[in-house]
Amino acid sequence: MNPAPPFRMTGGRVRYDGREALRGVDLAVGDGEFVAVLGANGSGKSTLVRALLGLVPLSGGRTEIYGVPPARFRDWKRIGYVPQRLPMGGGVPATVREVVASGRVARQSRWRPASSADRAAVDAALHAVGLADRARDSAHLLSGGQQQRVLIARALAGEPDALVLDEPTAGVDAANQEALAAVLGDLSRQGRTVVLVAHELGPLEPLVDRAVVLEHGRIVHDGAPPAWTPHAHPRHGEIEMRAG
Numbered sequence: 001m002n003p004a005p006p007f008r009m010t011g012g013r014v015r016y017d018g019r020e021a022l023r024g025v026d027l028a029v030g031d032g033e034f035v036a037v038l039g040a041n042g043s044g045k046s047t048l049v050r051a052l053l054g055l056v057p058l059s060g061g062r063t064e065i066y067g068v069p070p071a072r073f074r075d076w077k078r079i080g081y082v083p084q085r086l087p088m089g090g091g092v093p094a095t096v097r098e099v100v101a102s103g104r105v106a107r108q109s110r111w112r113p114a115s116s117a118d119r120a121a122v123d124a125a126l127h128a129v130g131l132a133d134r135a136r137d138s139a140h141l142l143s144g145g146q147q148q149r150v151l152i153a154r155a156l157a158g159e160p161d162a163l164v165l166d167e168p169t170a171g172v173d174a175a176n177q178e179a180l181a182a183v184l185g186d187l188s189r190q191g192r193t194v195v196l197v198a199h200e201l202g203p204l205e206p207l208v209d210r211a212v213v214l215e216h217g218r219i220v221h222d223g224a225p226p227a228w229t230p231h232a233h234p235r236h237g238e239i240e241m242r243a244g
């Protein structure tokens with residue numbers, strides 16, 4: 001029997017205040033796949049990835065993480081999540097290293113201090129996103145693009161099998177987008193599963209095996225990445241399929 005895929009949603013529905021944001025989504029993401037979730041503002045992209053992770057409840061259908069419904073899933077160290085907005089800033093200033101080290105929590109025993117494996121994973125994650133030389137800096141003083149890389153490093157530090165990123169390129173300059181593409185390319189070649197939400201793929205495009213396009217909470221395309229005018233947000237009718 002094949003092992004359960006990282007994510008499988010069947011007939012997934014999500015309702016906010018009586019309005020449906022997901023309207024019957026069937027989606028299985030296989031081990032090692034690199035899937036981009038595309039669509040216009042408000043089409044339901046964030047809702048879909050949050051529902052896959054059990055962060056928003058389904059009003060209909062079901063979803064599983066490695067074959068287990070999110071409420072019963074316990075193996076969170078296998079999953080990395082990079083949210084759309086920064087939960088850091090405000091509060092107590094933390095160094096870049098401290099934020100990244102917090103990504104090890106799911107792997108650490110509560111009664112033991114960080115092990116050498118923890119420290120090595122944090123170092124590797126900082127190195128992967130090109131921020132090793134900023135480890136002692138306050139995370140909230142970095143640029144938006146660098147903060148995004150800190151959040152990615154935090155997820156990488158947990159050495160997840162599957163990584164979910166919500167618009168990792170939004171508001172990120174070209175150099176940081178290239179850096180992100182290099183990191184995600186390495187992960188993908190290592191066989192990790194990547195699901196990312198994007199408006200535009202930019203330098204990530206060559207990495208994408210499969211694009212899932214949402215419109216009004218439904219999947220309207222699932223296959224090769226569609227081509228559209230750069231810098232335009234895909235709207236109804238604007239997406240054209242690449243020949244071949």
Ligand SMILES: Nc1ncnc2c1ncn2[C@@H]1O[C@H](COP(=O)(O)OP(=O)(O)OP(=O)(O)O)[C@@H](O)[C@H]1O
Pocket residue numbers: 016017021039040041042043044045046047048
């Ligand atoms: N917490 C919430 N409460 C009520 N409505 C919500 C909530 N979150 C999202 N919505 C609505 O659900 C729909 C889908 O939103 P969602 O954020 O999933 O779309 P999106 O494709 O990720 O959009 P964007 O590209 O702007 O991030 C939108 O109409 C949005 O206004």
